[in-house]
Amino acid sequence: AQSVTQPDIHITVSEGASLELRCNYSYGATPYLFWYVQSPGQGLQLLLKYFSGDTLVQGIKGFEAEFKRSQSSFNLRKPSVHWSDAAEYFCAVFSGSARQLTFGSGTQLTVLP
Amino acid sequence: GAVVSQHPSWVICKSGTSVKIECRSLDFQATTMFWYRQFPKQSLMLMATSNEGSKATYEQGVEKDKFLINHASLTLSTLTVTSAHPEDSSFYICSARGLAGRDTQYFGPGTRLTVL
Numbered sequence: 001a002q003s004v005t006q007p008d009i010h011i012t013v014s015e016g017a018s019l020e021l022r023c024n025y026s027y028g029a030t031p032y033l034f035w036y037v038q039s040p041g042q043g044l045q046l047l048l049k050y051f052s053g054d055t056l057v058q059g060i061k062g063f064e065a066e067f068k069r070s071q072s073s074f075n076l077r078k079p080s081v082h083w084s085d086a087a088e089y090f091c092a093v094f095s096g097s098a099r100q101l102t103f104g105s106g107t108q109l110t111v112l113p
Numbered sequence: 114g115a116v117v118s119q120h121p122s123w124v125i126c127k128s129g130t131s132v133k134i135e136c137r138s139l140d141f142q143a144t145t146m147f148w149y150r151q152f153p154k155q156s157l158m159l160m161a162t163s164n165e166g167s168k169a170t171y172e173q174g175v176e177k178d179k180f181l182i183n184h185a186s187l188t189l190s191t192l193t194v195t196s197a198h199p200e201d202s203s204f205y206i207c208s209a210r211g212l213a214g215r216d217t218q219y220f221g222p223g224t225r226l227t228v229l
Contacts, residue, residue: 034217043119043206044157044220090156100147101208101218105156 002027002095006104013081014112021076021107023091032094033074034101035065039087047089050074061085086111115141117209119221126197127229134192134224136207143209146190147218148182151204163190197228 003026013019025031032051036044048059055067065076074091091104116139126132136146145164149157161177163169163184171177179201181193190209194201204225208218 036220041204041223041225043117043222044208046217046219049217099145100159100162103156108154 002031002093002102004091004093004102004104006089006091006107008107009105010108010110012110012112015083016080019076019078019081019085019109021089021091021109023074023076023104024072025074025091025093026072027093027095029096031074032096033065033067034092034094035059035063035074035076036090036092037061037087038090038106044090047076081109081111083111083113085109115139115209115211115217115219117143117207117219117221119207119224121224122222123225123227125227125229128198129196132194132197132226134194134205134207134226136190136192136209136221138188138209138219141209141211141219142187143190143211144187145210146184147208147210148180148190148192149206149208151206151223153204157206160192194226197226199228202226202228 005024034049035047038044047063048057050057050067058064063078067074089107092101118137120135148160151157160175161169161171163182165184165187169182184190206223207221210218
């Protein structure tokens with residue numbers, strides 16, 4: 001069965017600093033991978049997705065993620081964090097057999113002024 | 114991008130009453146809709162998957178008679194919490210997926226249910 005691990009429950013960075021949120025997946029076939037962001041009391045907004053092709057994908061709000069098959073990882077990065085990026089971030093993998101998303105446990109991002 | 118709406122955004126009800134939550138895909142046809150429940154500081158828990166015109170498929174441990182799901186059209190799914198109790202208080206989020214099997218799931222803004 002597929003699974004997603006986000007090792008960091010909570011990350012704190014200063015505004016303007018770079019950011020990397022980790023995501024590791026377990027899936028037997030070619031994974032379809034997603035990063036979503038959730039602000040308090042809100043639904044999930046899609047940041048970016050990887051289906052195939054270029055392993056470095058660009059998303060909205062200046063985010064990017066790199067798919068590394070050898071490491072089973074799909075880490076999210078941003079070169080310079082803004083205070084408005086403070087939120088909960090979820091990594092997810094789509095299972096073709098189950099035809100549904102499996103989410104990681106999420107990483108809470110705090111941005112210091 | 115695709116937009117999914119939910120209504121209401123929050124609801125407070127008395128114990129024993131039923132509450133209906135609507136989920137609509139506004140600018141695309143959603144062959145599949147998903148209902149999630151989220152507890153504070155936790156990830157999303159899939160409750161059920163519904164395909165248009167078919168009965169919903171519930172995840173293990175989710176009471177289908179308590180959480181009634183209807184997906185009558187390609188743009189509308191409803192979740193009815195029947196005889197709600199305080200333990201049903203939660204944040205409910207719907208998601209919709211388009212015609213292609215691996216297309217992205219787009220999420221609604223969520224509904225905060227508080228049962229007194």
